[in-house]
Amino acid sequence: xxxxxxxxxxxxxxxxxxxxxxxxxxxxxxxxxxxxxxxxxxxxxxxxxxxxxxxxxxxxxxxxxxxxxxxxxxxxxxxxxxxxxxxxxxxxxxxxxxxxxxxxxxxxxxxxxxxxxxxxxxxxxx
Numbered sequence: 001x002x003x004x005x006x007x008x009x010x011x012x013x014x015x016x017x018x019x020x021x022x023x024x025x026x027x028x029x030x031x032x033x034x035x036x037x038x039x040x041x042x043x044x045x046x047x048x049x050x051x052x053x054x055x056x057x058x059x060x061x062x063x064x065x066x067x068x069x070x071x072x073x074x075x076x077x078x079x080x081x082x083x084x085x086x087x088x089x090x091x092x093x094x095x096x097x098x099x100x101x102x103x104x105x106x107x108x109x110x111x112x113x114x115x116x117x118x119x120x121x122x123x124x125x126x
Contacts (some may be wrong), residue, residue: 002026002115004096009120015085022079022096022117033099033106036070036081038092046095048108056104086124093119
């Protein structure tokens with residue numbers, strides 16, 4: 001059973017930087033789509049931020065492209081989200097997600113993912 005635990009959230013000034021981490025345990029022999037999603041206050045849906053899968057380039061939502069970077073440390077089983085130049089609109093609870101896959105395709109629809117962390121809050125002040 002794969003478990004995900006996010007960390008690294010907190011308050012950050014507009015234009016600053018922050019790195020979120022997602023530690024994974026329980027990986028089996030499958031390949032996984034790994035992603036970051038966020039949910040702003042009052043929203044029922046989780047918005048796609050970025051995804052990565054083996055043998056493919058990472059993909060990003062237009063709203064974060066050029067500012068956020070998704071990466072992973074395979075040796076430590078940690079997924080990262082490097083946030084540069086965050087803006088107040090980036091304020092949300094950030095979740096990492098995973099789904100085992102047999103082909104290098106990742107959906108950007110949050111309900112497609114079946115493994116979730118508990119989330120970490122990011123608050124960007126101006």
